[in-house]
Each structure stands twice: as structure tokens, then as C-alpha cells.
Amino acid sequence: MKLHEYQSKQIFSKFGIPVPRGRVASSSASVKQIAEELGSKVVVKAQVLSVGRGKAGGVRLADTPETAETLATQIMGMTINNLPVYKVLVDEAINIQKELYLGIAIDRVNSLPVIIASAQGGIDIEEIAQNSPEKIIKINIPLLLGLREYQIRSLALTTDLPKNYWRLFMAIANGLWQIFKQYDATLVEINPLVISGDSRLLALDGKIELDDNALFRHPDLVELRDLDMEDPIEIEARKYGLTYIRMNGDVGCMVNGAGLAMTTMDMIQLFGSEPANFLDIGGGAGAEKVAAAFRLILSDSKVKSVLINIFGGITRCDEVAKGIIKALDKIKPQIPIILRLEGNNAKEGHELLARAKLNVVDSFNEAAKLAVESVHKA
Amino acid sequence: MTILIDKETRLIIQGITGNEGLFHAQRMLLSGTNIVAGVTPGKGGEWVLNGKIPVFDTVHSAVETTGGNASLIFVPLHAAADAILEAIDSQILLIVCVTEGIPIYDMMMVKSYLSKKLSRLIGPNSPGLLSPGESNVGIIPNDIVKPGNIGLVSRSGTLTYEVMAVLNQNNLGVSTCVGIGGDPILGSGFLEILELFEEDPHTDQVILVGEIGGRDEEIAADFISKKMTKPVVAYVAGITAPPGRRMGHAGAIIEGRAGSAQEKINTFKNLGIKVATYPEEIPALLK
Numbered sequence: 103m104k105l106h107e108y109q110s111k112q113i114f115s116k117f118g119i120p121v122p123r124g125r126v127a128s129s130s131a132s133v134k135q136i137a138e139e140l141g142s143k144v145v146v147k148a149q150v151l152s153v154g155r156g157k158a159g160g161v162r163l164a165d166t167p168e169t170a171e172t173l174a175t176q177i178m179g180m181t182i183n184n185l186p187v188y189k190v191l192v193d194e195a196i197n198i199q200k201e202l203y204l205g206i207a208i209d210r211v212n213s214l215p216v217i218i219a220s221a222q223g224g225i226d227i228e229e230i231a232q233n234s235p236e237k238i239i240k241i242n243i244p245l246l247l248g249l250r251e252y253q254i255r256s257l258a259l260t261t262d263l264p265k266n267y268w269r270l271f272m273a274i275a276n277g278l279w280q281i282f283k284q285y286d287a288t289l290v291e292i293n294p295l296v297i298s299g300d301s302r303l304l305a306l307d308g309k310i311e312l313d314d315n316a317l318f319r320h321p322d323l324v325e326l327r328d329l330d331m332e333d334p335i336e337i338e339a340r341k342y343g344l345t346y347i348r349m350n351g352d353v354g355c356m357v358n359g360a361g362l363a364m365t366t367m368d369m370i371q372l373f374g375s376e377p378a379n380f381l382d383i384g385g386g387a388g389a390e391k392v393a394a395a396f397r398l399i400l401s402d403s404k405v406k407s408v409l410i411n412i413f414g415g416i417t418r419c420d421e422v423a424k425g426i427i428k429a430l431d432k433i434k435p436q437i438p439i440i441l442r443l444e445g446n447n448a449k450e451g452h453e454l455l456a457r458a459k460l461n462v463v464d465s466f467n468e469a470a471k472l473a474v475e476s477v478h479k480a
Numbered sequence: 481m482t483i484l485i486d487k488e489t490r491l492i493i494q495g496i497t498g499n500e501g502l503f504h505a506q507r508m509l510l511s512g513t514n515i516v517a518g519v520t521p522g523k524g525g526e527w528v529l530n531g532k533i534p535v536f537d538t539v540h541s542a543v544e545t546t547g548g549n550a551s552l553i554f555v556p557l558h559a560a561a562d563a564i565l566e567a568i569d570s571q572i573l574l575i576v577c578v579t580e581g582i583p584i585y586d587m588m589m590v591k592s593y594l595s596k597k598l599s600r601l602i603g604p605n606s607p608g609l610l611s612p613g614e615s616n617v618g619i620i621p622n623d624i625v626k627p628g629n630i631g632l633v634s635r636s637g638t639l640t641y642e643v644m645a646v647l648n649q650n651n652l653g654v655s656t657c658v659g660i661g662g663d664p665i666l667g668s669g670f671l672e673i674l675e676l677f678e679e680d681p682h683t684d685q686v687i688l689v690g691e692i693g694g695r696d697e698e699i700a701a702d703f704i705s706k707k708m709t710k711p712v713v714a715y716v717a718g719i720t721a722p723p724g725r726r727m728g729h730a731g732a733i734i735e736g737r738a739g740s741a742q743e744k745i746n747t748f749k750n751l752g753i754k755v756a757t758y759p760e761e762i763p764a765l766l767k
Contacts, residue, residue: 208588208664245588315730319583345728347725359638360729361638361640362637364691364732368758377720382728415624415641445645446624
């Protein structure tokens with residue numbers, strides 16, 4: 103789960119990380135009011151969970167409260183990478199002397215958190231890593247010890263941070279580590295961390311991502327989820343315990359298991375079309391779950407055919423077939439449905455489906471091909 | 481004939497009295513797995529599966545009484561990390577965790593502890609292991625593939641079964657199938673399992689089924705090209721997966737520029753390792 107910049111900065115403040123003065127707003131009138139209160143030039147920043155908002159014109163500098171209001175109206179009407187902008191953050195404008203990068207992420211290779219700092223900030227850290235890897239320092243944080251002061255000193259030294267800022271830098275790095283640990287984060291990032299013209303060290307932008315698997319122990323953080331940033335079908339899918347991800351193609355698919363679901367999408371592309379979605383219905387696949395999955399897939403009007411690909415491992419195919427027949431009977435879809443059932447009791451499953459006059463295909467390749475062809479015919 | 485599990489495996493099941501635990505214990509018993517004990521805190525002294533399997537309160541007492549040397553974990557996610565640590569502390573050599581959804585921080589803790597111990601962990605979020613005709617530890621169906629000389633290692637569940645079915649249709653068999661799990665932090669990666677297959681005299685070639693996310697395939701590719709004498713065929717799922725989205729598995733996510741299927745496929749191919757475009761193509765690429 104990703105948090106907005108304004109949410110991240112509120113958490114930063116709580117952990118002693120200095121941030122510019124500012125507030126979030128969802129109307130241009132309150133933007134004007136905040137700008138007046140701040141009494142300085144301000145930056146109006148779109149709050150949208152997408153990269154590239156700056157390039158899209160979602161971050162603008164305003165000299166007067168009136169300009170801030172006008173800009174806010176423009177920004178709040180924008181869509182950035184298909185995501186609507188409903189809120190803006192209004193921050194005091196900061197005169198920048200130097201920009202750095204500081205973040206903590208998960209290092210999957212070493213199975214440990216890694217703290218990353220760079221003398222260059224303000225741009226994508228991966229870009230820095232590619233263009234000037236010598237400017238980046240990465241240190242694994244041993245979990246049983248936590249982040250140590252000597253490690254933070256190494257970061258400060260490598261990033262050429264003037265020594266008069268070291269004490270503050272130490273507090274900021276520690277704050278980040280505390281957030282990472284206490285909130286079960288997978289990413290906490292300050293980019294850029296700036297030295298301002300008036301010699302302050304502060305987080306100009308902030309990003310926090312939380313481990314979805316740990317949200318059960320953070321009910322207060324779940325409330326920070328912004329459903330405006332999510333696809334309504336994906337929200338609906340979650341209610342049924344299903345994982346649905348919308349794609350741009352026209353072949354819908356319903357699969358049991360995440361790996362097989364990805365392979366099914368890949369096969370649809372291989373045979374000349376594009377998948378409309380990722381959908382893992384998990385094990386079991388009873389009538390109710392299948393029916394819910396169908397409703398989700400068909401609520402996307404781009405879908406012109408549906409490929410159901412089930413591998414019965416422990417689950418018996420005849421049980422799955424019964425679920426599918428029941429669900430189809432209820433939903434009565436008006437587009438071609440291609441079924442492929444393999445594994446445990448597949449023969450019995452096929453017989454049931456054939457009797458219900460459903461289109462069953464033996465091989466995975468054939469099924470994918472047929473699903474794609476039926477789109478082109480439609 | 482196999483790696484990690486065989487007829488000598490004396491299996492303890494942590495969480496044996498839960499629905500999933502009981503169901504799979506029954507199934508594994510029928511497929512010949514030697515289950516010696518179950519563990520459910522608070523239910524010690526009971527017997528399950530028609531009085532065949534004793535239940536203990538702790539892993540330690542189960543090991544002491546029955547000599548169990550492997551453990552399979554079906555414990556609910558809130559208690560799963562604790563269950564793994566308990567198994568490590570009871571000197572269990574092979575621990576297999578099926579539980580999905582353990583927080584990353586907890587798993588990093590477990591791995592930090594594990595690095596100082598002798599235990600080997602498979603999973604979490606793993607379908608388990610199968611050595612056809614010998615032993616079945618986990619939730620992999622035991623009747624879709626026959627014994628053979630192909631080692632199979634995968635990050636997935638049903639996709640692995642799909643590959644096994646393809647092998648079966650082509651009259652090919654498996655020495656051992658290992659599901660390393662779909663999580664970002666895993667007890668064992670491809671590398672550790674490939675090392676075992678390389679040493680196993682009954683495995684002649686290996687199939688590696690990868691997917692988007694992380695660098696495990698890249699690390700495996702490096703090992704295969706530098707150290708392995710046995711041929712490996714790879715397959716990577718998720719060529720159509722969009723960046724930044726978690727594709728069902730917690731570990732299946734393209735982060736920034738890292739972890740895409742294309743990058744992994746290129747790495748394999750650049751090192752001369754064969755890559756199947758789709759599962760049904762795998763048999764043709766085997767020796």
C-alpha cells in the first residue's frame with residue numbers, strides 16, 4: 103500500500119524529520135487560504151500515487167495566494183497516468199542549496215533492509231544508479247542490531263554532507279529507520295532531502311510504501327488507503343478475496359494460481375491479442391467465487407472473450423466444472439467463453455461441461471489460440 | 481533418487497489439527513509419506529487421522545518422542561514466523577512453510593536467525609516438495625507425474641503442476657519437485673536447490689520455473705553458467721505483467737527497472753541457457 107506525499111510527511115513530522123510548512127487541500131479556495139497563512143511563495147503539488155507528476159505539470163510554484171488558487175484549480179482537474187487528482191499539498195517554497203537522496207528499502211537478495219544515500223537527489227534513484235553509481239552508497243541494516251550511528255556517518259561522509267549538518271542527518275536517518283520498523287514499511291524515501299538557502303536540512307518530498315501482508319497489525323494505517331487511486335473493479339475483487347488487476351486488452355481470463363494466471367496472460371499475447379486482466383481465483387473455485395469472478399471480468403466493456411484456465415491439483419476438476427456451470431447459468435454471458443480444465447479428474451469435468459454445451463479445449467495452447475481467434479471474429 | 485525428501489523423511493506437521501493441516505496430512509499419508517507427529521499448541525495428547533498420528537504441544541516434545549527430522553508448517557499467518565523459529569530451535573533440518581502472507585519484516589528476522597543455524601527452510605508461501613513414489617511434503621498433488629530423472633524447481637504452485645502434467649504427457653518423470661514459494665523473502669532460493677540437483681546422482685537435468693520480481697533468476701543463471709554440469713531449461717512467467725503491480729504472489733512485482741520477465745529471459749539466453757516460450761515447449765528443449 104502506497105501513501106501520499108502529504109501522508110508521508112505527516113508521519114515524518116511525527117518522527118522528528120523536518121518538512122516544509124504546509125497543508126493538504128481538496129478545494130482551490132482552501133488552497134488560497136493556506137497560501138495566505140503561510141505568507142510566502144508556495145508550491146502546489148498534486149497528490150497522486152503515480153510517478154512523473156512533475157513532468158505532467160502537477161507541481162507548480164505560485165508567487166501569490168491568488169496564483170496558488172488558480173493553479174490548484176488546474177491541477178485538481180488533471181489526470182496523471184490515468185489517476186485523477188483530487189487533492190493538492192500546499193507547501194512553503196524552499197530555496198534549494200543542495201539536493202540529496204536518503205531512503206530505506208528491502209534488499210531481497212540479502213533478505214535485509216538497506217539504507218541508501220546519494221549526493222545527488224531530486225531525480226529517480228534508479229536513474230542515479232544507472233548514470234552515476236559512484237554517487238550512491240548502500241548499507242544493509244542488520245535486524246538484530248538496527249541502524250547504527252557509525253553506519254549513518256558513512257552515509258554522511260560518502261554524500262559529502264557538510265559536518266555541521268551531521269547531527270541533524272543522524273536524527274533524520276534514525277527517524278526513517280523507526281518508521282520503517284514500526285510501520286512495517288517496504289520503502290521510506292526522502293527525495294530530495296535538501297539543504298535550504300537558510301541552512302535547514304529538510305524533506306522536500308516523501309514516499310512511504312507499506313507491506314500489505316503486515317496491515318493486519320496496523321488497523322490505523324489501513325485507514326490511510328486512498329480508494330480514489332484504485333480501480334473500482336480491483337476494490338470490488340478484494341471483497342471476494344480475489345486478486346484482479348486491470349489490463350488493456352480484450353481477452354478476459356480467469357485462472358487458479360498466480361503463476362498460471364501470468365502464464366495465461368502471456369499466452370494470450372503470444373497468440374496475437376492482449377489480456378484484459380489478471381485474475382487469480384485461488385484454490386477451491388466454487389460456484390459463488392466463479393460467479394463473482396465472471397461479474398468482475400464482464401464489468402470491463404472491452405472484454406470480447408473469456409478464457410478460463412483451471413489446473414485441478416488437489417481440487418478436483420469435476421467439482422470446478424460444476425461451479426463453472428452453475429455460475430454461467432446464473433450470469434449468462436453473451437460473449438464466447440473458452441474453457442480449459444486439466445489435472446485431477448479432468449475427464450469427468452470435461453464430460454460435465456460438454457453436457458452443458460460448453461466449449462472445452464484440451465491443450466493450453468489451443469485454448470489460448472481459440473480465445474484470441476474468437477475476439478477477432480467478434 | 482531424490483533431494484531433500486525420501487522414504488526416510490520422518491515428518492512432523494505443525495498446525496495438523498486445522499482444516500488444511502488435516503486434509504493434507506490425510507492425503508500425504510495415502511501417498512506414502514511417513515508422518516510421525518503433529519503439533520498444535522494446547523492439543524498435545526490428542527490423536528488424529530483415526531488414531532494414527534499423535535499430537536504434541538511443542539515441536540521439541542514431538543522431536544524427542546518420535547525422532548521427526550522434517551517439519552511442514554500449516555500454521556495461520558499470525559503465528560507462522562513463530563512456528564518456523566520453533567522448528568529451527570528444535571534442530572529440525574528441513575522446514576517447509578506453506579503459509580502465505582507472513583509480513584516481510586518477520587521473514588527478514590527469521591532469515592537473520594536461520595543464517596546461524598543448520599536448518600534449511602523452504603518457503604514460505606510454498607506448495608512444498610514432491611519426490612514421486614517416495615515422499616510428498618506439502619500440497620503438491622502426488623499423482624500427476626511419475627518418478628524420473630528431471631529436477632523441477634519453481635516459485636509457483638499450479639504453474640508447476642502444469643509443467644509436471646506436460647512432462648507426464650511426454651512420458652518424462654521427476655526426481656524431486658521443489659516449490660520455493662512466491663514471497664519476496666524466501667528460506668531457499670533457486671540457487672540452493674540447483675546446488676542440490678547438481679550433486680544428486682539421480683537428477684540428470686533441471687527445469688527452472690521463474691517469474692517476475694527480485695533477482696533470484698539472475699543469480700541462478702550465473703550459477704548455472706559457471707558451476708553446473710547438468711543442462712537446465714528455464715521458463716519465466718509474466719512477460720505481460722505491468723510494472724509496479726503485485727501479480728498475486730507477494731514477490732511477483734516489477735520494481736522500477738528491476739525484475740521484469742524480459743530481463744530475466746535475456747539473462748538466461750545471454751548465458752546460453754535455454755528458455756521455453758510457453759510450458760508445452762519445455763520437453764522439446766530437454767536433452
